Amino acid sequence: MNLEKWIKRCDSLSKRTFIEEDGVKKYLFARLSGTSQANDIKKSAVVIDDFYRTKDNLKCKSGNPSELYKAAISDTGFDMPLWAYKSLNLPLQVCNMTFMPQTKTCNVYCPWCFVDDYNKNGRKEDGAYFSNKEVIDAFLDARKGLAKEMHVMRLSGGEPLLVPWQWLENLEELKRRGLSEDVYFQGETNLTTGSFIRQLQNEGRLDKNFWEKIAEYNNFGVLCSFKGTDWKSNLRAIGFSQKDGTVNPEYKFLDKERWNTFETMVKAGIDVYPFIYDPNPKTLKYFLEKGVKKFGEEFALKTWIIPLKIYEPIRNRLDKRGLQLEIFQKGLDENFKKSRGIMEKLIPKITGCGYKSIPRNEIILKVQ
Numbered sequence: 001m002n003l004e005k006w007i008k009r010c011d012s013l014s015k016r017t018f019i020e021e022d023g024v025k026k027y028l029f030a031r032l033s034g035t036s037q038a039n040d041i042k043k044s045a046v047v048i049d050d051f052y053r054t055k056d057n058l059k060c061k062s063g064n065p066s067e068l069y070k071a072a073i074s075d076t077g078f079d080m081p082l083w084a085y086k087s088l089n090l091p092l093q094v095c096n097m098t099f100m101p102q103t104k105t106c107n108v109y110c111p112w113c114f115v116d117d118y119n120k121n122g123r124k125e126d127g128a129y130f131s132n133k134e135v136i137d138a139f140l141d142a143r144k145g146l147a148k149e150m151h152v153m154r155l156s157g158g159e160p161l162l163v164p165w166q167w168l169e170n171l172e173e174l175k176r177r178g179l180s181e182d183v184y185f186q187g188e189t190n191l192t193t194g195s196f197i198r199q200l201q202n203e204g205r206l207d208k209n210f211w212e213k214i215a216e217y218n219n220f221g222v223l224c225s226f227k228g229t230d231w232k233s234n235l236r237a238i239g240f241s242q243k244d245g246t247v248n249p250e251y252k253f254l255d256k257e258r259w260n261t262f263e264t265m266v267k268a269g270i271d272v273y274p275f276i277y278d279p280n281p282k283t284l285k286y287f288l289e290k291g292v293k294k295f296g297e298e299f300a301l302k303t304w305i306i307p308l309k310i311y312e313p314i315r316n317r318l319d320k321r322g323l324q325l326e327i328f329q330k331g332l333d334e335n336f337k338k339s340r341g342i343m344e345k346l347i348p349k350i351t352g353c354g355y356k357s358i359p360r361n362e363i364i365l366k367v368q
């Protein structure tokens with residue numbers, strides 16, 4: 001494997017993930033009902049029409065804004081509602097509920113992925129194709145029937161940037177309908193498609209100002225998954241490793257690819273939110289220093305680590321790989337605990353501010 005082959009692989013997966021009818025792209029989404037992921041979803045989300053789910057990002061019974069804020073910056077919290085409420089200038093409590101379809105293709109194999117392997121395999125099977133107009137119609141229909149307000153949509157996956165057209169079309173369609181100040185669109189990516197996207201642009205298959213056009217929208221932010229903290233831990237985290245943990249150096253280029261993809265977004269001025277999902281405590285400092293050198297101290301301030309837990313699909317996957325669930329979870333927990341301690345010590349040293357002490361939507365990254 002090398003970068004050239006990787007781009008071809010992304011292209012082939014991309015082509016499976018959309019069809020074009022009368023000049024309109026339709027994207028392949030996973031059917032959620034009846035999957036092992038559905039058992040997890042049941043606990044926290046509501047499936048609508050088999051292909052969409054709604055969920056509260058923050059678990060907070062009172063719905064009180066200060067409690068919500070605390071939940072957002074807790075160890076297990078996601079701060080997406082904070083990105084949305086600042087951008088839309090709405091109360092925090094109405095930015096918690098999110099509408100989510102899932103692209104049915106991914107190009108990597110994170111062992112702890114919350115999606116069934118079936119539901120990210122890039123084959124149509126039980127999936128179905130939807131245009132962005134249909135997705136926004138479904139979002140608007142869903143929110144009509146809710147007791148609470150809903151102002152956030154997240155195109156999840158799989159890897160959504162295998163079909164990058166979707167992002168821009170979604171933002172443009174929201175704007176056409178006068179919803180840019182009412183609906184926040186959260187993107188997400190595993191950062192492995194930057195070169196593939198450049199190739200699409202070079203070949204005239206994607207707008208050459210794709211990234212810059214996205215950056216013009218204030219109702220948009222991207223969850224950027226840095227999986228590991230060095231090339232080896234990254235390959236392990238995205239499933240390019242053997243049972244004994246050894247990795248194939250042929251795939252080392254994916255480390256550079258993730259930094260380059262991230263840099264492209266920062267350069268364009270897109271609001272990016274770096275997360276590390278599977279840190280190696282021994283290389284976390286090196287990772288942060290590398291990011292700071294490229295993007296300033298703000299990179300350290302804006303990077304969060306998130307604990308991983310075992311979801312239903314993970315059991316089956318680990319069984320297949322002959323890995324023991326308890327040992328796997330123990331490793332994740334230990335790494336998170338150590339890494340959390342390192343972040344608490346290191347972030348103030350680098351930035352003069354505490355870890356998670358500043359709302360991330362106030363932190364702007366710039367290429368140095």
Ligand code: SF4
Pocket residue numbers: 106107108109110112113114115120157158159190238
């Ligand atoms: S990037 Fe990893 S976590 Fe995300 S869908 Fe793909 S395999 Fe799952």
